[in-house]
Amino acid sequence: MDISAFGEFELVARLTAGLAVSTAGDIGVGDDCALLDLGRGDLLLATCDSQVEGVHFSLGSSPSEHIGRKALAINLSDIAAMGGTPRYALISLLLPSHLSIEVLDGIYAGLRAQAQRFDTAIVGGNISSTGGSPQLVIDITLLGTVERGHALLRSGAHAGDLICVTGSLGDSAAGLQTFLHTTTDVSPQDLQTLRERHTAPEPRVREGQLLGALGGGKVTAMLDISDGLSGDLTHLCERSGCGARVDLAAIPLSAPLLRVARSLQHDPLDWALHGGEDYELLFTLRPSALDEVRSAIQQQSGTPLTVIGEIQPPTAGLTLSHPDGHTEPLHPHSWDHLNHPSP
Incomplete structure (x- = not known):
């Protein structure tokens, strides 16, 4: 049996079964x-995390500096999701022989600029040839710190907690679609906005640090939206042993996304629920803390915070609530690195 028979998360579970941590405090x-x-x-x-040419990025559609920025950004987002501070990065490059030095310089310029923005030191790494493979691979290990007692995990949500997100959802997926499909009636500004989100x-990072610093159990669980809202909310609920209700009308959608969705005749909520690579934060909090948390995030970072639903008892499962009041099951349909290669 080859690995095509497995999904990403099934394979991760198979490979990591029985792995032990060294001390009781480790996760x-x-x-x-x-x-x-x-x-x-x-x-x-x-x-x-790794970025693979032809799967995660295309040299033909992404500026080389953006490739470097994104490669580090997805690791920074993991640190943000724990409420932590990024510190040190190790960069490994698997280079095809045909890659131009100008493209590589651009990628590293993006890596350096992103690292400087977030006070992260690039302290080493490795360079290797890909042999006969034509694909460039960027693999990054990122180390960070978090104050003892302030790490935010996926496992702390409880029934009655509010489900919140930062920013807007679906923009990255919409941006990807504009590379794949012709949009004749969309403004250059909208195209640029959505493509850069991708x-x-x-x-x-700043928002994650603010949420982690609140203390007092106000924020109960958190992760970043890398695989899509439906998939990542499923991860959170599985770790927390709970269900969830998502109010469709509350999901934050940007104006450029709505205009591109009309142009492509696509349901914008499909991108928001299942698209992935938004790298917004998905978190749960006690209802009594909402005003304090919203004020802290908006005043100190300027990032919008939106309540999109509520954590439910585990027997309720995951549901979508429509504006007319009817509900339907929420089925995760998100990014799978083994089964969803992109151009």
């Missing part, structure tokens, strides 16, 4: 980062 596989207790001061966060996403 290994299953969250956005590994959380490691070295026995002193802050806790250590560790994450890694090629150069903004990690919500």
